[in-house]
Amino acid sequence: MYNSEELKDKILKLKKEKNAVILAHYYQEEAIQDIADFVGDSLELSRKASQTDSEIIVFAGVHFMAETAKILNPNKKVLLPDLDAGCSLADACSADEFANFRYQYPDHLAISYINCSAEVKAMSDLICTSANAVKIIQSIPKGQPILFAPDKNLGKYLIRETGRDMLLWEGACMVHEAFSIEKIMEVWKKYPKAKLVAHPESEPHLLKVADFVGSTSAMLKFVQKDDHPSYIIATEAGILHEMQKAVPQKVLIPAPSHENNTCACSECAFMKMNSLENLYQCLKLGAPEITLDPDIQTKALLPIQKMLNIS
Ligand code: 13P
Numbered sequence: 001m002y003n004s005e006e007l008k009d010k011i012l013k014l015k016k017e018k019n020a021v022i023l024a025h026y027y028q029e030e031a032i033q034d035i036a037d038f039v040g041d042s043l044e045l046s047r048k049a050s051q052t053d054s055e056i057i058v059f060a061g062v063h064f065m066a067e068t069a070k071i072l073n074p075n076k077k078v079l080l081p082d083l084d085a086g087c088s089l090a091d092a093c094s095a096d097e098f099a100n101f102r103y104q105y106p107d108h109l110a111i112s113y114i115n116c117s118a119e120v121k122a123m124s125d126l127i128c129t130s131a132n133a134v135k136i137i138q139s140i141p142k143g144q145p146i147l148f149a150p151d152k153n154l155g156k157y158l159i160r161e162t163g164r165d166m167l168l169w170e171g172a173c174m175v176h177e178a179f180s181i182e183k184i185m186e187v188w189k190k191y192p193k194a195k196l197v198a199h200p201e202s203e204p205h206l207l208k209v210a211d212f213v214g215s216t217s218a219m220l221k222f223v224q225k226d227d228h229p230s231y232i233i234a235t236e237a238g239i240l241h242e243m244q245k246a247v248p249q250k251v252l253i254p255a256p257s258h259e260n261n262t263c264a265c266s267e268c269a270f271m272k273m274n275s276l277e278n279l280y281q282c283l284k285l286g287a288p289e290i291t292l293d294p295d296i297q298t299k300a301l302l303p304i305q306k307m308l309n310i311s
């Protein structure tokens with residue numbers, strides 16, 4: 001067993017030897033964010049994945065993100081430290097059910113949130129992330145009916161923001177759905193002036209009282225630009241690492257969730273399946289690797305490329 005510092009050294013050495021790049025989402029544990037070549041949100045990570053010269057991409061994130069990197073780089077090796085690192089949104093939208101949904105509404109354009117499987121992407125007309133979703137919806141001519149999957153909370157937020165009526169799939173993020181407004185009100189008793197900054201995967205009643213709603217990268221930019229001393233952050237707690245580095249003088253409070261009586265923050269169990277240890281093993285062994293059906297890969301690339309062109 002190596003300690004954290006030894007693991008970091010070994011990862012950095014192997015990464016260089018193997019010409020690998022480590023892409024990490026903001027929700028990863030701090031040590032992984034610190035060692036990554038790039039830390040970002042879903043959109044930024046897709047962009048980085050499409051631009052890298054490295055032979056191997058190690059994705060410190062969840063399965064759909066690594067799949068997206070593979071779709072964008074069919075000839076590269078894409079590794080994910082734990083193939084079981086899924087997502088409740090992707091799990092809520094099986095390829096069969098989605099095919100059926102599309103079949104029922106043949107005139108609708110299908111826009112899917114990037115948090116879905118490669119099979120669902122392959123059946124979609126356009127992909128979006130939370131950072132570009134408003135722009136993507138606005139790019140569709142008025143009058144064109146739209147169905148949106150799989151996040152109903154993001155979907156409802158987009159309907160409010162764009163004024164477009166969309167048919168919504170019934171999926172939700174188990175982390176963002178767990179935030180408790182009652183417990184947030186308890187936090188406000190202690191920090192009455194703290195602004196609430198929320199990710200659009202959160203429920204409508206929470207977004208309604210939020211001072212700012214945006215993707216993880218937009219939240220990060222907001223707390224940097226906004227002149228205020230304290231914020232309650234309603235998204236996965238991993239973002240607080242990058243945020244606190246950016247605004248060391250500000251008080252950042254993770255939004256409490258229903259299940260957690262100690263008022264601690266919500267964490268995504270899938271994101272936290274990655275550790276320095278399995279990241280090291282994955283680089284050393286060159287596995288587990290993301291593999292995709294070539295037909296699915298080709299079809300899924302089109303709506304992702306369209307998204308990257310629009311945003
Ligand atoms: P963004 O990275 O688009 O902010 O989305 C958050 C998320 O839940 C990723 O799984």
Ligand code: SF4
Pocket residue numbers: 062086087088089090115173174175176201236268269270271
């Ligand atoms: Fe999926 Fe939610 Fe975890 Fe993001 S935070 S990976 S949306 S379960």
